[in-house]
Amino acid sequence: MAAADAGPPAAWLVVDFASATGGDWFPSALEELVARELSRFHSVALVDKIDARACPGREARCLVDRYRDAGVQVVVLGRLVRERLDYEVYATWLRGRAFDGSLAVAHVDTATLRRHLGDIVRPIVQRGGLVDERPTPAAAATAGAATTNGAPTAAAPTATAPTAAAPTTAAPTAAAPPAHHRLLAALLLAGLLLFVALPPLSAWLLVGKRQLAKRARPASWKWSGALLAALAALLAAVVFTDAPARLADQAARAGGAVDVVAALAAGLVWGAFVLVHATWVFSPLRGLGQARHDAIWPLLQSWLALAFLRACLLVVYVPLVWLTFAACESLGLPRRVTLSLALPSVGLVAYFWLLTLVDNLALYLDVHLVVGPATARNAWHATIKRYFRGYLRRNGVDVDAALFERTLFLPSLLPSVVSYGGGFARPRILVGEQARDAALGQLPDESELPERTVNPEELPWGLVAPSLGSAPRARDATLHERSADERRRVLTQAPARPRAAAPRVLGENATLLGWVMPQPADDGVPLIANTVEDFEVVKHLLTEHYAAFERNLDDDEIDDTDPTQKDFLFGALLREMSLVMSRDTFLSTLRLALGRGGNRIVGVYERFLSGPAARVADAYAALNQGLHQLIQYLSFVRGGADAWLTTRANAPRLIQTSKELLEHLDRAAIPTVERQLLAATPRNRLLWLSPLFHAPLGRRRDRGLRLAAVLTLALAAGVLLLFALRDAVDYHPIYVERMHSAAPTQGASSDERSTKQ
Numbered sequence: 001m002a003a004a005d006a007g008p009p010a011a012w013l014v015v016d017f018a019s020a021t022g023g024d025w026f027p028s029a030l031e032e033l034v035a036r037e038l039s040r041f042h043s044v045a046l047v048d049k050i051d052a053r054a055c056p057g058r059e060a061r062c063l064v065d066r067y068r069d070a071g072v073q074v075v076v077l078g079r080l081v082r083e084r085l086d087y088e089v090y091a092t093w094l095r096g097r098a099f100d101g102s103l104a105v106a107h108v109d110t111a112t113l114r115r116h117l118g119d120i121v122r123p124i125v126q127r128g129g130l131v132d133e134r135p136t137p138a139a140a141a142t143a144g145a146a147t148t149n150g151a152p153t154a155a156a157p158t159a160t161a162p163t164a165a166a167p168t169t170a171a172p173t174a175a176a177p178p179a180h181h182r183l184l185a186a187l188l189l190a191g192l193l194l195f196v197a198l199p200p201l202s203a204w205l206l207v208g209k210r211q212l213a214k215r216a217r218p219a220s221w222k223w224s225g226a227l228l229a230a231l232a233a234l235l236a237a238v239v240f241t242d243a244p245a246r247l248a249d250q251a252a253r254a255g256g257a258v259d260v261v262a263a264l265a266a267g268l269v270w271g272a273f274v275l276v277h278a279t280w281v282f283s284p285l286r287g288l289g290q291a292r293h294d295a296i297w298p299l300l301q302s303w304l305a306l307a308f309l310r311a312c313l314l315v316v317y318v319p320l321v322w323l324t325f326a327a328c329e330s331l332g333l334p335r336r337v338t339l340s341l342a343l344p345s346v347g348l349v350a351y352f353w354l355l356t357l358v359d360n361l362a363l364y365l366d367v368h369l370v371v372g373p374a375t376a377r378n379a380w381h382a383t384i385k386r387y388f389r390g391y392l393r394r395n396g397v398d399v400d401a402a403l404f405e406r407t408l409f410l411p412s413l414l415p416s417v418v419s420y421g422g423g424f425a426r427p428r429i430l431v432g433e434q435a436r437d438a439a440l441g442q443l444p445d446e447s448e449l450p451e452r453t454v455n456p457e458e459l460p461w462g463l464v465a466p467s468l469g470s471a472p473r474a475r476d477a478t479l480h481e482r483s484a485d486e487r488r489r490v491l492t493q494a495p496a497r498p499r500a501a502a503p504r505v506l507g508e509n510a511t512l513l514g515w516v517m518p519q520p521a522d523d524g525v526p527l528i529a530n531t532v533e534d535f536e537v538v539k540h541l542l543t544e545h546y547a548a549f550e551r552n553l554d555d556d557e558i559d560d561t562d563p564t565q566k567d568f569l570f571g572a573l574l575r576e577m578s579l580v581m582s583r584d585t586f587l588s589t590l591r592l593a594l595g596r597g598g599n600r601i602v603g604v605y606e607r608f609l610s611g612p613a614a615r616v617a618d619a620y621a622a623l624n625q626g627l628h629q630l631i632q633y634l635s636f637v638r639g640g641a642d643a644w645l646t647t648r649a650n651a652p653r654l655i656q657t658s659k660e661l662l663e664h665l666d667r668a669a670i671p672t673v674e675r676q677l678l679a680a681t682p683r684n685r686l687l688w689l690s691p692l693f694h695a696p697l698g699r700r701r702d703r704g705l706r707l708a709a710v711l712t713l714a715l716a717a718g719v720l721l722l723f724a725l726r727d728a729v730d731y732h733p734i735y736v737e738r739m740h741s742a743a744p745t746q747g748a749s750s751d752e753r754s755t756k757q
Contacts, residue, residue: 203360266340287623384409390561571630614680
């Protein structure tokens with residue numbers, strides 16, 4: 001009965017410190033000091049250190065394994081490096097370190113050193129600490145009772161009981177993690193599975209099965225499927241096997257090699273996480289050297305405001321950080337593993353989830369916003385792309401060639417030019433019908449589109465023709481027929497491949513002397529050259545004749561755009577291309593998708609927070625040869641007449657047109673819909689662009705807003721004046737009373753002075 005009332009047996013603990021320089025007295029003194037602090041608690045029993053020859057290199061894993069085999073349950077290892085003690089605490093029933101740290105042991109007094117050593121002692125012996133978390137097998141009580149008298153319970157670590165006398169039955173209890181840890185890990189993996197599967201499910205629910213069958217699947221589905229398969233395999237391993245525990249045990253036994261690999265992995269993961277988010281928050285401001293000196297500071301203010309708003313969006317990671325810390329602590333992972341690997345890994349998974357969500361929402365927006373197929377086979381894609389490429393070449397603007405070729409230029413039902421997509425999805429730049437017709441006119445004929453070639457090698461697959469309804473498939477359709485039908489659909493949605501380069505013949509078949517036709521060897525006039533050397537001489541002499549028919553081999557220099565197309569669309573396309581390059585299309589995808597449902601958050605953003613992003617995007621177009629075209633576009637969106645729009649205008653003509661448009665804006669009345677100072681309305685954007693052009697035109701602001709501001713200030717001043725008058729009136733009786741009470745005192749003092757005289 002007395003043994004039962006005594007509670008669980010004391011945990012066997014060892015303190016093992018060593019010096020990096022080879023000294024013995026200072027680490028031994030620190031060992032004794034820590035041992036005295038621990039000996040005050042009856043829940044631990046100190047044992048002797050093992051022979052140093054057992055682990056010559058003092059690898060932590062070797063020492064912990066030796067102490068585990070000896071039955072020790074808590075191991076405190078330390079390494080004295082100059083003036084600091086780096087310590088690690090291991091619980092032999094867990095995998096990896098329980099906790100670690102570093103503390104200063106030189107140039108401190110005894111009280112401060114004891115307080116610092118409390119950081120080692122408290123997590124071990126406090127309520128709910130390591131000692132309370134140790135497993136208690138059924139045989140532990142008997143083994144503890146049998147070895148109570150022989151257990152080294154002395155205060156110093158130099159107890160007389162040898163470590164070999166310690167029971168070895170505690171080692172098998174650490175083979176598997178606790179059951180609640182496995183259950184928690186399974187729940188976390190199941191929640192992560194649902195989190196990763198949410199974007200594909202949203203596309204399936206928003207678009208519908210019929211629309212998905214007609215369109216190409218999002219590119220992110222295969223990556224989401226691979227991640228889901230990996231998470232499902234890991235979930236099965238956690239629930240049905242102990243493979244993760246065995247792998248963790250092997251990694252723990254590997255020692256230093258695993259630590260090096262973990263450190264390298266942590267650096268790579270943290271570097272990727274910081275690089276992805278820092279390049280988005282602080283996106284480069286291209287063309288700043290072209291700005292006027294008095295417009296640089298307002299531009300930098302807008303850029304800083306945009307960076308601040310983007311940084312505020314990173315607050316969404318706070319719940320993920322909290323959940324990650326809670327999960328890692330519940331699973332018993334060391335804090336170092338949580339900070340170095342778990343946090344950045346969860347952040348990258350969240351970024352991957354955002355990319356997959358954008359890809360799936362882009363498919364949803366394609367269905368509701370794009371006129372025709374949302375692929376490179378759309379009839380307007382080649383026309384808009386050729387128009388944009390021609391203006392980029394003529395103005396000498398450099399954009400990312402790979403990103404330009406990947407971008408889709410599509411017709412839209414929206415009234416303006418917008419962009420979305422990116423990431424796994426191809427970026428889309430949509431041009432509204434009104435702007436498209438005003439700038440490009442009608443869609444050109446097929447003969448005017450030389451790059452829209454057919455693929456004759458795909459004819460054996462058959463032709464896909466429209467039908468009134470989906471034709472029912474025969475139940476006995478073979479696998480080959482089904483695969484051929486799927487292949488035909490893929491080829492239909494794939495972009496047309498350009499014609500192969502024709503081999504260049506020696507000479508031209510058309511010359512100033514006529515056409516060269518093949519003839520039999522004996523029927524024609526003999527050639528003037530029968531050898532290669534003679535023919536090279538003749539070709540050199542006839543170069544001036546061939547020059548009249550020589551083709552321009554550099555296709556990039558060919559300007560095959562329509563000279564009647566308007567200039568204003570170039571400014572809008574250049575602005576949207578800047579959003580594609582800065583990855584702002586991710587947020588515009590979410591904004592357009594939520595805006596279709598009338599989300600209030602989108603309305604608040606458009607009303608109060610859309611200004612900085614619009615100004616920075618407009619600045620890119622303005623500082624890269626697109627200022628005047630963007631001014632024309634914004635005036636066109638406000639309902640300006642087509643007479644203001646120029647066609648292949650030179651620089652003086654563009655400058656004059658911009659000046660006239662801004663002066664007209666300064667004189668015109670302000671519509672009610674544009675009486676929003678913080679919103680990115682076309683009028684506000686034109687007023688902000690005016691300093692980049694010449695001077696802050698549009699000096700006459702909204703008179704109603706100015707009058708309201710003046711009245712507000714006058715009202716505030718009147719209220720303050722009324723409060724001041726009221727305080728003066730209330731204080732007047734007090735002032736009179738104090739003056740009356742002070743008058744006799746002053747009279748008495750004068751009488752006293754006269755008496756003394």
